[in-house]
Amino acid sequence: MPHPARDHTPQPGSTPAAEAGRDLAEVPSVEVISTAAVHMLSAAAVHLGLAEDLPEHRDLDEARSLIDSLAGLITAAAPHLGHHHAAPLRDGLKSLQLAFREASTIPDAPGDGPGEKFTGPIHG
Structure with missing residues (x-):
């Protein structure tokens, strides 16, 4: 018999929203946070003109x-993610911050660039 928490059989009278909520309840927070961060990383890269x-x-x-x-999310979530998950997100964030600095015609002062209020000044 399937485990009740993992039984994906629609329950009588259940709504699609309830089914989606049940599915989301099974996703670990680390995965939700990491997925959101990756979407933000990708979108920022596109807006920086980095997508070929x-x-x-x-x-x-x-x-x-x-x-x-993204910097706020990573900074706030890092203690919950652990180094294994947070380090690659921080690396991606730093790459975007450096790319932003290169793309800007008027550079921000150190510490005033995007995300630097959370990360501190970024040096290449």
Whole structure:
């Protein structure tokens, strides 16, 4: 007999939202946080013009917003993620911060770049 928490058989009278909620309840927080961070990393890279097939989508204001938000997420979540999961996200964040600095025509002062209020000044 399947474990009740893992039984994916729709229950009588169950709604799709309830089924989705039950599925989400089984996903560890580390996976949810990491997935959100990867989506933000990818979107910021596109807005920085780093996607080879989408250079016309460059938008530094959007990139700044995403990098700021990503830095806050990683900083807040790092103690829950552990070094194994947080380190690659921090590396990706730093790469985006450096790419933003290179792409900017008017560079931010050290400590004022996107996400630096959470990470501290970024040095290449």
